Amino acid sequence: MSESTAQKARAVIERALSGIDEELERHAAGQGRMSSPGQLASIREQLTQMAQQLSAPHLPPKEQRLRGVGRVIADSWPYDNALGGLILEAEQLYLRA
Template sequence: MSRPAAQKALDATERALSGVDEELERHATGQGSVSSAGQLTWIRSQLTRIADQLASPELPPKEQRACGVGRVITDSWPCDSRLSAAILEAEQLYLKA
């Protein structure tokens, strides 16, 4: 694992988490535009797990890394969502780190 690659992935994951938090706030006021609060909460927990792994000294082997968020997004979210792009980028960078 390359620390610069892990840091890049961590930065992207933190941006994605921020976007998820903003969308959860919009859902709380009845103005959410993507997904549901429940699904966003699950995605947030997965991204938090990814961030924790990226911040640790050792990442798990690639075949044991958390994934699946991207599948949920590509199956049901709008293609033009900036939040979906941020989450997909974070997951891809994590899987490559």
Template sequence: MSEKTTQKALSLTRKALSGIDEELQLHTEGRGRVSSAQQLSSIRGQLEQVAVQLSSSALPPTPQRLRGIGRVITDSWPYDNPLGSLILEAERLYLKA
């Protein structure tokens, strides 16, 4: 896929990481809005790996890329959650890159 798609996927992944950090801070303060701190930390770890792959010149072939974040979000997060939507879009572009 194009370099533009890869860069957009990386940008969205970084925004998603920032959003997860904000949500984790809310959980620390007892004001978490979605998910659990443990699940958010797990998703964050996967997104960090995605960011590393997108930043490298050796992006794995599509069948070997990380998957599953979207399933967790669609199965357990509210449909109208902006962070969930951002993460889903980042994963979609990562798999397309």
């Protein structure tokens, strides 16, 4: 039995949240490499809301779901950044769930 898209989305979101937390810790130590703490916190908040929706009994209709974090990543992060790729994957899975 394969995982549902919602389960996959939750798993990828959790990995992305861990990556964001690690990057925020690097910023706190003065060694941040990606983005700014404010932007990372905003992305983290949106991913957390996505995870909460995926855990709820019913997801909002697709046209009402959270979106936009992928655009921020695509527009301002390096294309080869692993965390950025994980965040993009998380948003796409969430939107398909």
